[in-house]
Amino acid sequence: MVVLTSDCVGIHNFADVFGPIPVRPSIDPYFRGSKDSNYPKKGNGSLEVLSLDLDKKSCVGVEDFEVLKVVGRGSFGKVFQVRRKGSSNEVYAMKVISKDKVIEKNHVEYIKSEREILMIVDHPFIVKLNYTFQTKYRLYFVLDFVNGGQLFFQLLQHGLFREDLARVYTAEIVSAVSYLHKNGIMHRDLKPENILLGADGHIMLTDFGLAKQFDDTTRSNSLCGTTEYMAPEIILGKGHNKAADWWSLGILLYEMLIGKLPFSGGNRYKLQQKIVKDKIKLPTFLTSEAQSLVKGLLMKNPSKRLGSGPRGEDEIKSHRWFKCINWKKLENKEIQPNFRPFVGGNECVLNIADEWTKMSLVDSPATSPRSSEEKENIFEEFGNFV
Numbered sequence: 001m002v003v004l005t006s007d008c009v010g011i012h013n014f015a016d017v018f019g020p021i022p023v024r025p026s027i028d029p030y031f032r033g034s035k036d037s038n039y040p041k042k043g044n045g046s047l048e049v050l051s052l053d054l055d056k057k058s059c060v061g062v063e064d065f066e067v068l069k070v071v072g073r074g075s076f077g078k079v080f081q082v083r084r085k086g087s088s089n090e091v092y093a094m095k096v097i098s099k100d101k102v103i104e105k106n107h108v109e110y111i112k113s114e115r116e117i118l119m120i121v122d123h124p125f126i127v128k129l130n131y132t133f134q135t136k137y138r139l140y141f142v143l144d145f146v147n148g149g150q151l152f153f154q155l156l157q158h159g160l161f162r163e164d165l166a167r168v169y170t171a172e173i174v175s176a177v178s179y180l181h182k183n184g185i186m187h188r189d190l191k192p193e194n195i196l197l198g199a200d201g202h203i204m205l206t207d208f209g210l211a212k213q214f215d216d217t218t219r220s221n222s223l224c225g226t227t228e229y230m231a232p233e234i235i236l237g238k239g240h241n242k243a244a245d246w247w248s249l250g251i252l253l254y255e256m257l258i259g260k261l262p263f264s265g266g267n268r269y270k271l272q273q274k275i276v277k278d279k280i281k282l283p284t285f286l287t288s289e290a291q292s293l294v295k296g297l298l299m300k301n302p303s304k305r306l307g308s309g310p311r312g313e314d315e316i317k318s319h320r321w322f323k324c325i326n327w328k329k330l331e332n333k334e335i336q337p338n339f340r341p342f343v344g345g346n347e348c349v350l351n352i353a354d355e356w357t358k359m360s361l362v363d364s365p366a367t368s369p370r371s372s373e374e375k376e377n378i379f380e381e382f383g384n385f386v
């Protein structure tokens with residue numbers, strides 16, 4: 001394997017970064033045409049995994065991309081900015097996941113579910129998955145590259161957002177989460193790190209690593225998410241449903257409007273106690289409409305939380321803080337947030353923290369796959385090894 005030194009900059013082939021590439025990729029049956037939004041859905045609003053048109057199958061593998069920069073890191077690997085070789089020169093984000101780590105942390109089903117969900121969703125405020133494939137040691141998700149930075153990054157720069165800006169962002173998140181819920185999917189990890197801004201200033205929801213498909217009768221019992229954004233019912237292990245996403249939205253809204261988290265500090269246990277017991281305090285500079293929405297979303301009792309009543313997400317959409325929002329126009333991106341990140345072209349990484357973009361492109365060496373995994377191809381949904 002060619003090991004690059006930390007001062008390597010510029011464009012690299014995957015062969016340089018990850019070592020020699022095994023033969024030509026086999027057919028990936030799960031290819032989704034990169035800019036193809038004709039991803040059919042069932043007429044009744046629910047989604048189905050498609051049996052794809054044979055013409056749309058394509059051979060795509062690691063050697064079809066050049067690595068440009070590191071743009072993020074998750075629990076199981078790094079996210080790279082990559083460019084598709086050849087005429088199109090399209091820029092993508094490639095999430096590279098170590099199989100060993102996934103197996104070690106017992107996350108195989110989560111990763112499969114992340115892939116399945118990303119394959120079937122199609123919404124203006126949800127990041128698009130273009131290809132998935134695997135090598136012996138890694139799994140790959142090739143997503144649209146979203147280069148306005150994390151909402152978290154912009155929040156750090158701004159301190160807090162004015163209500164009119166926070167309103168458009170929140171409405172776009174409500175639209176995306178409502179779409180997920182209507183299609184039987186809970187996100188379960190809403191936080192500003194998982195919300196990216198497009199170059200056009202609109203929201204892009206990402207990271208479906210904890211998302212779960214549900215039906216209205218099931219409640220999940222897993223303790224998941226990021227503690228600061230975790231709903232009380234998750235902490236109490238009482239079982240949770242989609243109302244937990246609305247709690248996380250409440251925390252996010254609080255953070256956008258006030259510039260800090262409502263529950264923070266102390267060790268994990270203390271933080272959990274605060275979430276379960278403490279009352280939230282809202283500053284007087286917030287309009288009464290904003291206060292009312294935050295309080296409604298941060299109801300400790302999930303059955304009383306806004307969005308949990310018989311009208312579901314319409315309770316949130318028709319809340320008076322959103323009075324000026326025309327939801328149809330919003331979803332057509334006809335309502336422009338009054339902040340647009342500076343983006344100088346589709347390769348621009350100015351809105352991504354230096355911590356990532358200055359990082360060496362060398363990936364940590366992969367350890368051997370477990371023999372059972374090698375034999376069985378337990379990630380067969382990702383196709384054959386390429």
Ligand SMILES: Nc1ncnc2c1ncn2[C@@H]1O[C@H](COP(=O)(O)OP(=O)(O)OP(=O)(O)O)[C@@H](O)[C@H]1O
Nearest residue numbers: 072073074075076079093143144145146193207209
């Ligand atoms: N499509 C994208 N475009 C640009 N940057 C992205 C994209 N997807 C992910 N990133 C960056 O990489 C980071 C990590 O990605 P992601 O959250 O999907 O990984 P993860 O392994 O699921 O993370 P976690 O361990 O936090 O769940 C994101 O916070 C974001 O900054």
